[in-house]
Structure formats: C-alpha cells, structure tokens
Amino acid sequence: MKLRRWPAHQIVWRWHFYAGLFCIPFMLLLSVTGGIYLFKxxxxxxxxxxxxxLVLTGAAASAHQQVQAALEAVPGAVLHAYExxxxxxxxxxxxxxxxAVISRVYVHPQTLQILNIAREDSKLMRIxxxxxGNLLLGARGSYLVELAASWAIVMVITGLYLWWPKAGQGLAGVVYPRMRKSSRVFWRDLHGVVGFWISFFTLFLLISGLPWTKSWGGMLKEIRQIQTMHVQTGNIKIQPQDWTVGGVAAGEHAAHEGHAMQSHAHHHAQDYRLLDQLVATVAPxxxxxxxxxxxxxxxxxxxTARSxxxxxxxxxxxxxxTVGNMIERKNFADRPWLDRLIGMGVAIHEGQLFGWFNQLLGVVTALGLVLLSVSAVVLWWKRLANASLFRTLGAPPNSQRPARFAWAMIAVVLSLGVLLPFFGLSLxxxxxMERYVMPYFPMLANYLGLRQAK
Known part of the structure; x- marks a missing residue:
C-alpha cells in the first residue's frame, strides 16, 4: 500500500497563507520600528x-560635584550611573x-547648570x-510578538518551499520578476523573488530576536543560569544574564538601552568622591x-564601570x-560561548556588528519585508476579485496533490514546535481545531478553505 504523502501541496500553500495573514500586520510594524532602531x-x-x-571658560568641576548638582535637580533621587x-x-x-524612574540629567561640566532632565523611558528610541519588542503592552505584547515571529519563521520556510523552482523553469520568476507578463504574474513573481533574496537574513533576524521574548527568552535565561553553575572564570563566578524584554539586570539585553543596571537604593548619604578617582582610571x-x-x-x-x-x-x-582598586576586568571574549553567540546575534540584529554595511543589510531586509507584505495583500485581493470576501477568505482548499519532500517539511515544522514551545502549543x-472542531462547522470550514477539493 502506498503511503499518503502529507502534507499535500495545497496544505503547504494554505499554511503559508494563514501564517502570512496573521504575521503581516506584525511584520509591517516590526520592519518599520526595526528599521528605525538600526539608526539609534x-x-x-x-x-x-x-x-x-559647550562653551567652557575655565576648568571643569569634579565628577562628584557634577553628580551632586544632578541629584539636587531631582529631589529624592540617588545616583544610578555616571556617563x-x-x-x-x-x-x-x-x-x-x-x-522606579530613571532620568538622564544633562549638566554643564564647568558651571554645573542643569541643561535638561529627561526620563529614560520617554526617549524616542526607547519607545x-x-x-x-512588546507593542507597548509589556509581557502580553512580548508573548504576541514571539508568537508572530515563530509563525513568521513558518511563513518564510513554507514560502521558500513554494518558491522552489520546478525542472526547466529557468531564472525568470525565480531570481528576478517577469516584467512583461500579466499584473498577477508580476506581483506573484515580485512576492516570490523578494522573499527569496531576503529569506536568509529574515530568518536570522527572527531567530536572533527570540532571546528578548518573554517565553523563549525566559527559557534561555534558565539554561544560561544552569550553565553558570558549572562555568568559572578564574575564581570569580560569571553572573547570570537577563535576556528578557522586561529584564533590568546588567545583562546583554538590558532592555536594549544598556542603562538598566542594578538598583542603587539607600545611598542618599553615599560619598561619591571616589568617582573622581574612577573617572581618572577608566577614561584612559x-x-x-x-x-x-x-x-x-x-x-x-x-x-562598576562598563562599556x-x-x-x-x-x-x-x-x-x-571600595577604595578604587580594579579587582576584575571581563571582556567579551571572557564570557561563556552562549553569551558570545547571543551577543553577536544582538549586535547584527541591531545593525552594529560590522558598521554601515550591517545597517544597510538591515534596511534592505526591512524594506523587503514591507514589499513582501504589500505584494501579499495585493495577491490576496486579486485572488478575491472573482469571489466574495463573505464566501471565502481566499485560501486554497485541501487536495490530494502530493507535495515534494513532504516528510522533510514535517520534520522542520515538528522541530520548530519542539525548539519553540510557545509556537508548538499554538500549532x-x-x-x-482543524481536525476535531471544524467538521462541526462546515460553512466556516468552507470559508477557511478546509473543505476537500473534488
């Protein structure tokens, strides 16, 4: 007996369609905000x-005097960090x-005049x-972004599967769009070609962004903490990092701002004169x-001093x-391999690892994702041109047409379900629902394209 080759081609098509339908709003938002953040x-x-x-007419005041001026400008505040x-x-x-509020106080180095006071959480790039990272919704938004990113990975993989050229197809419509064909062919080619060219970096951005999410990032943090129980640098234990979006520890993520250090409370009477010595030590x-x-x-x-x-x-x-002697210096190379791997992924994700070309690559990918999303909507609308939106959503119905490399597709999706538990649960x-609920709602199943094609 010949085994059924699941998933059928239309099923892959339909999963790509619904993954895109869910992800497109998020992809547009993440592309625009990510493209802006590249230029932080x-x-x-x-x-x-x-x-x-600034104009200075004499010697600058000492660092601890500058700090004192800043503290007097914000009554009840304590020093968080000196830049x-x-x-x-x-x-x-x-x-x-x-x-719980961190503010940045701009102090004239000589006159100690307060030039500006700005809350860190109200900075443009922080917003x-x-x-x-979380749609301004906190943990709930982080879960939603993680779910969208996970399904976007499926969208890219199934898109590449559908794009895969057939025997004798040639390069037209595969690596460049056919410009002289019909409007529908042009938009289909544009969608497939753009998706192909940006697919690798899109997957990289999606995967490298997962350490900041609440669910998957929290799981990674637990793995990281287990690792630190066994890793030593000299006689000094490596401190656990906080990868989560809401994390406030001095970890790699540090809420992308790098100023979410440990809380410095109960230091109203702290003598900050040691700061003068530390500035003289660290600056060179x-x-x-x-x-x-x-x-x-x-x-x-x-x-502590940190870049x-x-x-x-x-x-x-x-x-x-407490007397200003250096007792530990830890460079990036001294960190565990997991820290270094994720740290480099973060730097590439933010467009900062290899200069302007990294930013350019990020911008091209962001623009490509916008074009991909727009072309997907255009194709969907054209698909509905001869059908009412109230009769069908536009997904292809089920069929028995076999799909090439079916088991490879199954293996990839199942692997993603294991590696991304939040995605696995949603899958x-x-x-x-498709197997046990939809049969009781035939009109809804027909609308969603779940009916069996004849």
Missing part, C-alpha cells in the same frame, strides 16, 4: 547635538533614579524599542562608548573595590 546611534546623536560643543563625556565640551550625563582605558560608572548596589559593595556599546564584542565590564491547538 545616529538618531540619539542628533537629538543630543545641543548638548555638545563618561565623549569630549571635554560635552554636557555631562548623569543617570539618577527616583523610585521605538518597546514598540518593536578608551572603552567603547557609552561608558558608565555605577556606585555600589544593594547586592554588591563594588563600584555599553551596541556592538557587543566591544563591551567590557570592570569591578573596583497543536490549530491542528486539533
């Missing part, structure tokens, strides 16, 4: 331009914490990041900016004791 360094530099090249100046004419940035090290120096926290009596460069391999963490739910 340039945007923030432009916004901070008024605080550069080293990019140049002597730049305003000093002092991060202060008042309750863009939150919109990109030429760490990649921005460089933050933070006072002792509730969890540690040590001072929060978006290019993760440039990051450095340094610890100082199982969809299959159960």
């Amino acid at each position: 360094p340039q945007v923030e530099a432009a916004l901070d331009a008024p605080y550069e090249h 080293l100046q990019a140049n002597p004419q730049s305003a000093v940035r002092v991060l202060v914490k008042q309750g 863009v990041h939150e919109l990109h 090290l030429q760490l990649a900016p921005p460089v933050l120096i933070a006072p002792p926290s509730n969890k540690s009596a040590d001072w 929060d460069a978006q290019n993760r391999p440039l990051r450095v963490n340094i610890r100082f004791d 199982l739910l969809v299959l159960l």
